[in-house]
Amino acid sequence: MSMANLEIEQAAGSNDAWFVRRGAGTPQDGLAALFRLMGVAEASPHATAPITTRRVRAGVALFHEGTCAQAVYFIAVGTFKLMHTAEDGYEQVLGFAGRAEMLGYDALCQRSYPTTAVALEDSTVYALPAADLFGLSARVPALGRVLHLAASRQMLHQVEIAHLMAAVSAEVRLARFLLQLSDHMAERGQSPRRLYLRMSRRDIASHLGVAHETVSRSFGALASWGCVAVNNREVEILDRERLLACASNTRGLVHPRCGAAADGPRLARAQAAFG
Amino acid sequence: MSMANLEIEQAAGSNDAWFVRRGAGTPQDGLAALFRLMGVAEASPHATAPITTRRVRAGVALFHEGTCAQAVYFIAVGTFKLMHTAEDGYEQVLGFAGRAEMLGYDALCQRSYPTTAVALEDSTVYALPAADLFGLSARVPALGRVLHLAASRQMLHQVEIAHLMAAVSAEVRLARFLLQLSDHMAERGQSPRRLYLRMSRRDIASHLGVAHETVSRSFGALASWGCVAVNNREVEILDRERLLACASNTRGLVHPRCGAAADGPRLARAQAAFG
DNA sequence: CGATCGTTTGACGGTGCTCAATCACCGTGG
DNA sequence: CCACGGTGATTGAGCACCGTCAAACGATCG
Numbered sequence: 001m002s003m004a005n006l007e008i009e010q011a012a013g014s015n016d017a018w019f020v021r022r023g024a025g026t027p028q029d030g031l032a033a034l035f036r037l038m039g040v041a042e043a044s045p046h047a048t049a050p051i052t053t054r055r056v057r058a059g060v061a062l063f064h065e066g067t068c069a070q071a072v073y074f075i076a077v078g079t080f081k082l083m084h085t086a087e088d089g090y091e092q093v094l095g096f097a098g099r100a101e102m103l104g105y106d107a108l109c110q111r112s113y114p115t116t117a118v119a120l121e122d123s124t125v126y127a128l129p130a131a132d133l134f135g136l137s138a139r140v141p142a143l144g145r146v147l148h149l150a151a152s153r154q155m156l157h158q159v160e161i162a163h164l165m166a167a168v169s170a171e172v173r174l175a176r177f178l179l180q181l182s183d184h185m186a187e188r189g190q191s192p193r194r195l196y197l198r199m200s201r202r203d204i205a206s207h208l209g210v211a212h213e214t215v216s217r218s219f220g221a222l223a224s225w226g227c228v229a230v231n232n233r234e235v236e237i238l239d240r241e242r243l244l245a246c247a248s249n250t251r252g253l254v255h256p257r258c259g260a261a262a263d264g265p266r267l268a269r270a271q272a273a274f275g
Numbered sequence: 276m277s278m279a280n281l282e283i284e285q286a287a288g289s290n291d292a293w294f295v296r297r298g299a300g301t302p303q304d305g306l307a308a309l310f311r312l313m314g315v316a317e318a319s320p321h322a323t324a325p326i327t328t329r330r331v332r333a334g335v336a337l338f339h340e341g342t343c344a345q346a347v348y349f350i351a352v353g354t355f356k357l358m359h360t361a362e363d364g365y366e367q368v369l370g371f372a373g374r375a376e377m378l379g380y381d382a383l384c385q386r387s388y389p390t391t392a393v394a395l396e397d398s399t400v401y402a403l404p405a406a407d408l409f410g411l412s413a414r415v416p417a418l419g420r421v422l423h424l425a426a427s428r429q430m431l432h433q434v435e436i437a438h439l440m441a442a443v444s445a446e447v448r449l450a451r452f453l454l455q456l457s458d459h460m461a462e463r464g465q466s467p468r469r470l471y472l473r474m475s476r477r478d479i480a481s482h483l484g485v486a487h488e489t490v491s492r493s494f495g496a497l498a499s500w501g502c503v504a505v506n507n508r509e510v511e512i513l514d515r516e517r518l519l520a521c522a523s524n525t526r527g528l529v530h531p532r533c534g535a536a537a538d539g540p541r542l543a544r545a546q547a548a549f550g
Numbered sequence: 551c552g553a554t555c556g557t558t559t560g561a562c563g564g565t566g567c568t569c570a571a572t573c574a575c576c577g578t579g580g
Numbered sequence: 581c582c583a584c585g586g587t588g589a590t591t592g593a594g595c596a597c598c599g600t601c602a603a604a605c606g607a608t609c610g
Contacts, residue, residue, distance in 0.1 A: 086523075169566095475556065
């Protein structure tokens with residue numbers, strides 16, 4: 001197949017052209033690439049959809065909050081951070097998105113994007129025009145399915161994020177965040193042990209709902225407990241069991257009955273992590 | 276029209292029958308009712324879909340986390356709380372859902388529901404079978420659109436919840452929660468001033484990520500500042516401007532430059548609310 | 551009317567936020 | 581080559597908000 005390594009072509013494609021129309025001669029190329037990215041077998045080989053490819057440099061916004069919703073995007077390569085700017089100017093990081101994740105879907109029910117998506121590294125996305133998205137979804141059933149599945153997966157991701165925020169302790173939140181990152185890496189076939197954090201400490205802090213100094217301290221705590229090794233943005237998970245034990249402390253100590261329990265909260269938590 | 280007050284019929288319908296097959300003679304009744312509920316004009320008058328109606332008593336779960344995903348639900352009347360039970364048994368309230376909101380969509384990308392939905396009052400839902408949901412969505416384009424719009428709205432709701440959690444102060448979180456509730460009431464044509472909280476303080480506390488005693492104290496604080504009047508589960512918004520001012524404090528005080536700013540943190544915040 | 555649950559209020563201790571300084575890294579220009 | 585400013589990460593000190601424990605109060609239902 002000539003499109004066996006299509007994404008690699010696109011990833012290494014021309015640097016200066018930001019908008020690239022795919023498949024002028026073979027209109028199903030963009031659609032096929034999207035189906036392959038999302039891991040579904042295309043049902044209708046002669047279906048067509050006006051899918052374009054867009055490259056975004058690190059630090060550049062794919063779309064801004066409040067701007068007119070023109071497209072729904074699928075990340076082919078790269079990482080994005082999604083954020084929400086409050087009226088007072090405070091920037092809240094809602095989450096991070098990687099390969100095969102969908103962006104901008106939440107803009108469908110209104111005219112503008114409710115969030116801003118910023119590339120954390122040089123990235124490539126597929127763009128589906130939002131204007132006739134419902135028509136496309138009806139004409140190409142497989143595309144409708146891809147959209148539904150991606151939307152459903154995104155909601156599942158929100159549950160994980162809620163689980164993150166449920167922890168009261170900063171170390172537990174960070175541990176859960178790292179484990180989620182590790183799982184997402186594993187899903188994409190990457191190493192779940194060695195992580196390279198594309199986002200800054202400030203972004204992590206905003207996402208976890210703590211001060212960025214606290215993130216540094218929590219990294220130090222996890223490292224001193226032997227869970228991870230941290231060197232700036234390189235994180236290696238040394239002891240996954242221990243990290244899991246640390247991440248499973250929802251609230252002080254879980255069931256009050258299930259152990260000798262809370263002596264000094266901090267000490268008890270550290271011991272639980274070692275136990 | 277004979278179906279002008281269809282929901283009312285269903286809400287006051289037979290009490291003992293939990294599953295009610297709608298429209299044995301006229302198969303499009305369920306679909307038409309769903310379209311009316313979601314506020315879209317049905318495009319295809321002769322379309323059909325196996326939509327059933329289900330009534331759920333207060334305190335009963337519509338579906339449990341981990342059980343096989345059988346249907347996607349739309350709330351016709353009533354209120355639900357969505358929660359996630361962690362491995363350690365800790366129950367985290369993810370949010371609340373009311374009329375015209377969708378439940379169970381996040382189960383589509385896997386075989387089971389990731390969350391539990393519990394009715395907070397006697398409620399009625401429309402059920403779409405999950406098995407051939409993609410087929411239905413393809414055969415009835417308007418239904419696909421309803422699903423996409425509802426999913427998109429749900430994601431928008433998640434952004435609001437993230438905005439909730441972005442606040443560090445308990446009073447600010449509660450103020451934002453009340454304002455969101457007020458807005459949702461207004462969207463459904465109800466009074467945005469007088470709220471009756473269907474959920475307990477514990478549920479609110481879990482949702483806001485604070486202790487339930489703190490929720491009580493925060494209610495007291497908002498009341499003492501003249502923002503609201505609280506009587507058990509009845510809440511009246513006395514001064515919306517003041518409540519908004521209180522809710523807009525993201526972090527201590529927003530831009531350090533924008534005022535005389537932080538004297539005593541607590542005092543400064545209270546004054547900002549009065550300013 | 552008693553029992554159970556939900557709500558409120560109090561006191562205390564700890565965690566994390568704020569403020570601040572230091573260090574590491576980097577691209578620039580002298 | 582080194583000085584220089586800028587950004588990001590780390591570490592420290594102090595204090596206030598909130599979580600925990602505890603008890604009183606109120607509501608609802610049998």
